[in-house]
Amino acid sequence: MSDKTRRIDVNYLARVEGEGAFHLVLRGSEVVDAKLRIYEPPRFFEAFLRGRDFREAPDITARICGICPVAYQMSAVHAMEDAAGVKIGGPLRELRRLLYCGEWIESHTLHVAMLHAPDFLGYESAIHMAKDHPDVVSRALALKKVGNEIVALVGGREIHPINVKVGGFYRVPSRNELRALIPRLEKAFAEAITLGQWVSTFDFPDFSFDYEFVSLRHPTEYPFNEGRIVSNRGLDIAVADYEKHFQEQHVAHSNALHSVRVGAGPYHVGPLARFALNSDKLPTHLKDFAKNAGVWPVCTNPFKSIVVRAIEVIYACDEALRIVRSYEEPDGPAVSVDPVDAEGFACTEAPRGSLYHRYRLDKGGLITDARIVPPTSQNQKTIEDDLRRLVPTMPTDNDELLQWRCEQAVRNYDPCISCATHFLRMNVVRQ
Amino acid sequence: MAAAKPKLAVWKFASCDGCQLTLLDCEDELLSLTHHIHIANFLEASREVVPGPYDLSLVEGSITTNHDAERIQKIRQSSRFLVTIGACATSGGIQALKNYADTDEFIRYVYASPGYIKTLSTSTPISSHVTVDYELRGCPISKTQLLEVINAFLTKRRPAIPDQSVCMDCKAKGTVCVMVSKGTACLGPITHSGCGALCPSYDRGCFGCYGPQGSANTTGLSARLKSVGLTDDQLVRVFRTFNAAAPAFHDAGLAHERQNETN
Numbered sequence: 238m239s240d241k242t243r244r245i246d247v248n249y250l251a252r253v254e255g256e257g258a259f260h261l262v263l264r265g266s267e268v269v270d271a272k273l274r275i276y277e278p279p280r281f282f283e284a285f286l287r288g289r290d291f292r293e294a295p296d297i298t299a300r301i302c303g304i305c306p307v308a309y310q311m312s313a314v315h316a317m318e319d320a321a322g323v324k325i326g327g328p329l330r331e332l333r334r335l336l337y338c339g340e341w342i343e344s345h346t347l348h349v350a351m352l353h354a355p356d357f358l359g360y361e362s363a364i365h366m367a368k369d370h371p372d373v374v375s376r377a378l379a380l381k382k383v384g385n386e387i388v389a390l391v392g393g394r395e396i397h398p399i400n401v402k403v404g405g406f407y408r409v410p411s412r413n414e415l416r417a418l419i420p421r422l423e424k425a426f427a428e429a430i431t432l433g434q435w436v437s438t439f440d441f442p443d444f445s446f447d448y449e450f451v452s453l454r455h456p457t458e459y460p461f462n463e464g465r466i467v468s469n470r471g472l473d474i475a476v477a478d479y480e481k482h483f484q485e486q487h488v489a490h491s492n493a494l495h496s497v498r499v500g501a502g503p504y505h506v507g508p509l510a511r512f513a514l515n516s517d518k519l520p521t522h523l524k525d526f527a528k529n530a531g532v533w534p535v536c537t538n539p540f541k542s543i544v545v546r547a548i549e550v551i552y553a554c555d556e557a558l559r560i561v562r563s564y565e566e567p568d569g570p571a572v573s574v575d576p577v578d579a580e581g582f583a584c585t586e587a588p589r590g591s592l593y594h595r596y597r598l599d600k601g602g603l604i605t606d607a608r609i610v611p612p613t614s615q616n617q618k619t620i621e622d623d624l625r626r627l628v629p630t631m632p633t634d635n636d637e638l639l640q641w642r643c644e645q646a647v648r649n650y651d652p653c654i655s656c657a658t659h660f661l662r663m664n665v666v667r668q
Numbered sequence: 669m670a671a672a673k674p675k676l677a678v679w680k681f682a683s684c685d686g687c688q689l690t691l692l693d694c695e696d697e698l699l700s701l702t703h704h705i706h707i708a709n710f711l712e713a714s715r716e717v718v719p720g721p722y723d724l725s726l727v728e729g730s731i732t733t734n735h736d737a738e739r740i741q742k743i744r745q746s747s748r749f750l751v752t753i754g755a756c757a758t759s760g761g762i763q764a765l766k767n768y769a770d771t772d773e774f775i776r777y778v779y780a781s782p783g784y785i786k787t788l789s790t791s792t793p794i795s796s797h798v799t800v801d802y803e804l805r806g807c808p809i810s811k812t813q814l815l816e817v818i819n820a821f822l823t824k825r826r827p828a829i830p831d832q833s834v835c836m837d838c839k840a841k842g843t844v845c846v847m848v849s850k851g852t853a854c855l856g857p858i859t860h861s862g863c864g865a866l867c868p869s870y871d872r873g874c875f876g877c878y879g880p881q882g883s884a885n886t887t888g889l890s891a892r893l894k895s896v897g898l899t900d901d902q903l904v905r906v907f908r909t910f911n912a913a914a915p916a917f918h919d920a921g922l923a924h925e926r927q928n929e930t931n
Contacts, residue, residue, distance in 0.1 A: 249711055249717075250711075251711045251712075251713075251714060251715035251717075252711075252712065252713065252714065252715060253712070254685045254689075254712060255680075255685055256680060277682075278681070278682040278732045278733045278736065278787060279732075279775075279778065279779070279785060279787055280682055280732075280762070280763040281763065281765075281766055281774045281775075281777075281778050282762075282778075283777065283778050284766070284769070284773070284774035284777045284778050285762075285765040285766065285769065285774070287777075289905060290902075290905065293905070293909075296875065296909070297762065297909070300684050300686075300761075300762045300807065300910065301684060302684050302685065302686075303683075303684040303685045303686015303687065303688075303689050303808060304685055304686070304689060306684075306686070347692060351692065351713065352713075361714050361715050361716035362707075362713050362714030362715065362716060363713065363714075364698075364699075364702050364707060364713065364714060365714070365716070367699055367702075371699070374699065375699060378695040378696075378698065378699070379695065381695055382695040382696070385693060385695070393866050393867070393870050394808075394863070394866060395693055396686040396687075396689060396690065396693070396808040397686060397807060397808050397877070399866055399867050399870060399872065399875075400870045400872070407867075407870045407871050407872040408870045408871045408872075570871070644715070653685075
């Protein structure tokens with residue numbers, strides 16, 4: 238009977254970072270309830286950051302996420318420098334962009350090839366996929382490795398880099414150390430194009446939505462560490478005004494709190510949003526690539542985020558090459574940043590989207606208040622809404638297919654549940 | 669007929685995912701590894717879940733909820749060998765900082781609806797709950813050491829991972845001692861090796877992310893750190909990071925906290 242109520246429960250969401258689940262309650266093709274549930278235990282980072290020295294924040298906040306530690310370190314150091322009124326320019330600024338390029342290459346390639354592509358081709362995992370497509374998987378691993386090599390050289394190691402410091406770095410690479418990356422980066426650039434071409438050929442569900450996209454926008458660059466927070470609905474604010482425009486709200490159907498834009502509702506951060514708001518900043522060859530891949534100038538089909546992620550990998554390889562080729566060693570590895578009684582704000586573009594940090598410091602440089610809003614928590618409401626919109630487009634007689642497609646729809650966002658947990662409210666269903 | 673490949677499972681508790689990511693970061697080895705071991709349950713990588721029992725379980729993360737305290741018991745029962753990977757699973761991780769604070773206050777500070785949050789007042793290592801066959805250190809673990817542990821399991825031997833301090837690695841690398849030459853505070857003398865003595869080679873003191881080495885003389889090092897200018901207040905924070913609840917660091921942290929209160 239088509240009006241029978243049925244549930245689809247995916248209790249352990251696979252191929253995402255962290256522990257999440259989703260629950261759908263359906264009547265025919267109507268969605269009665271859709272919940273993305275986070276059961277990863279809370280770790281209380283904002284609480285124990287209080288009383289720590291401002292210089293400790295990059296090392297401590299990196300531990301929120303092993304997949305995108307660079308993003309946490311970048312938001313932390315920029316917020317501290319904002320508090321101190323210090324602006325980092327020249328080669329140190331370039332090295333920070335380079336470090337971020339490495340993380341985008343590593344994290345995006347992991348998601349594109351290892352976590353998301355298997356959905357489009359019907360494999361349980363990339364390891365299963367490697368049996369039929371060994372070349373694709375081994376080349377993607379090699380591409381991912383180059384991203385990790387950049388992070389390891391500039392940051393000291395791939396996971397939880399040790400070289401990021403408020404004011405710059407502990408040690409900066411020599412010109413020759415960076416130039417040694419050029420041959421591998423040139424190869425990575427070519428591999429990224431191949432990967433992008435391959436994912437562009439996938440079959441994509443006919444599904445799109447007019448999202449409010451939110452991302453950083455910088456006057457001259459595709460954004461990593463600096464810019465204003467903008468949206469395709471006219472939002473254009475300084476980072477320090479973030480909390481005036483975005484807040485977490487209770488919604489009636491769920492115990493979970495969701496990040497919404499005040500007066501506007503749910504929004505979308507990440508590659509699709511960055512691309513929609515900054516595609517004019519891409520080099521011409523990537524604009525052409527995006528046109529050929531059918532995502533230019535804006536892509537509103539979340540399943541095609543895999544293509545846009547691949548485009549950002551190509552961009553990150555291109556940008557890394559530019560930085561490495563033009564790098565001149567700075568006068569010193571860091572500028573001095575003194576403790577100051579002030580508040581600092583930063584938003585940087587993690588692979589999964591905007592990552593906001595705010596810290597209040599006392600005159601001795603100890604943190605007295607901290608607020609961290611990771612991208613996955615900002616996307617949570619939009620992910621649930623996508624599930625509600627997706628189900629009615631699917632056949633009602635095949636729950637196995639429906640479940641897989643819904644999992645894929647969650648993975649469109651490359652959700653990082655480890656990141657989101659310390660802030661997301663646990664959505665416990667009590668019946 | 670070839671013997672069935674041993675079954676590997678990867679489990680997650682309170683953690684950042686970084687240590688299990690290390691397995692996916694074995695870009696050169698991952699595919700050949702799957703020729704020797706069946707990745708039977710690894711949710712971060714695959715939706716396929718092959719039921720247990722498992723020959724080797726890698727456990728990431730610490731125990732912070734009642735539910736997880738029960739879950740680790742079941743995992744132990746279905747695992748022939750159980751290896752903890754990383755500082756969270758081995759010592760309680762950075763989240764063990766709540767062991768030294770008021771958890772209810774922490775919940776109220778971070779969460780708008782504290783009633784929804786079910787958490788224990790402590791973050792504890794896996795070995796506080798079940799028998800652990802081997803503990804791999806680090807925040808994060810080293811890729812080389814992870815592969816060594818898996819290799820050792822496959823060839824039925826103990827992992828060749830020496831319990832020595834970071835200082836040994838600095839000497840082997842030829843890195844000039846940052847504490848002797850520059851007066852930089854460094855936890856190298858008491859910290860377990862495994863990172864390749866990374867921080868001193870980046871002109872920075874070790875901050876202890878591999879946790880205490882077996883015979884760590886924290887009292888001796890604390891005296892030295894005070895001589896380069898650290899106060900008791902700072903030393904509390906020095907010992908309370910990613911391995912705050914590891915016994916040697918825990919004791920040192922408490923000692924400096926008491927000292928700081930009497931100062």
